[in-house]
Amino acid sequence: MKIGVVVFPGSNCDQDAVDAFELLDKEVVKLWHKDHDLQGCDLIILPGGFSYGDYLRTGAVARFSPIMNEVIAHANRGGYLMGICNGFQILAEAQLVPGVLLRNTSQQYICKNVHLKPESKSALLTAGLDSSKAYKIPIAHGDGRYFADADTLARVQDNDQVLFRYCDAQGNVTDEANCNGSLLNIAGVCNAQRNVFGMMPHPERAADPALGNTDGRLILEQLVSAVLA
Numbered sequence: 001m002k003i004g005v006v007v008f009p010g011s012n013c014d015q016d017a018v019d020a021f022e023l024l025d026k027e028v029v030k031l032w033h034k035d036h037d038l039q040g041c042d043l044i045i046l047p048g049g050f051s052y053g054d055y056l057r058t059g060a061v062a063r064f065s066p067i068m069n070e071v072i073a074h075a076n077r078g079g080y081l082m083g084i085c086n087g088f089q090i091l092a093e094a095q096l097v098p099g100v101l102l103r104n105t106s107q108q109y110i111c112k113n114v115h116l117k118p119e120s121k122s123a124l125l126t127a128g129l130d131s132s133k134a135y136k137i138p139i140a141h142g143d144g145r146y147f148a149d150a151d152t153l154a155r156v157q158d159n160d161q162v163l164f165r166y167c168d169a170q171g172n173v174t175d176e177a178n179c180n181g182s183l184l185n186i187a188g189v190c191n192a193q194r195n196v197f198g199m200m201p202h203p204e205r206a207a208d209p210a211l212g213n214t215d216g217r218l219i220l221e222q223l224v225s226a227v228l229a
């Protein structure tokens, strides 16, 4: 199994993603955004950062990077693809996952640990996680407020596509725990086919025991086992 992490101009979490998957003993390569070759990777990661300086809208320019043609074709073939933070914003711009990410209601960039409740029982990323546990994962974003029109939101819920919701440390999904004002506290969603995953929090920044929190590693382990399933 081989993992490819796409590097856009302005990506700043690509090496964190590489390090996190290497800690899981996986083969990881970086894929330059101008390339057209996914190098036979089974799982593609769009990492966090500020691709193209977040100009126009965050993710709006990166969505048109050359490699996105191959990334979209990979997803359409049923290949696994995950976007983290800016990667999630790029997935939304490419309409590979439902909904959009808007400016946080506070109008502030927020950088802190939050808690996540795994939601979807049918998505391989979350089906194996403990739904009674609140996973402590860092966020770092200014544009993380999940929004979708009413029809899309109803479809996402009915179809069990909500991956994570912001909760408190006890696992309660409350308004206070909703750090950025996302609809229904949504922190991550998948596509209807369940092979494309997007989430705002950064599991790759909570994967190394040296950093004192390995809750993110549990999520990345699920991702890897989903690809192997």
Ligand SMILES: NC(=O)CC[C@H](N)C(=O)O
Binding pocket: 047, 048, 049, 050, 051, 054, 058, 084, 085, 086, 087, 109, 140, 141, 142, 143, 144
């Ligand atoms: N950590 C990140 O990926 C930053 C995401 C994005 N550029 C934002 O501020 O919303």
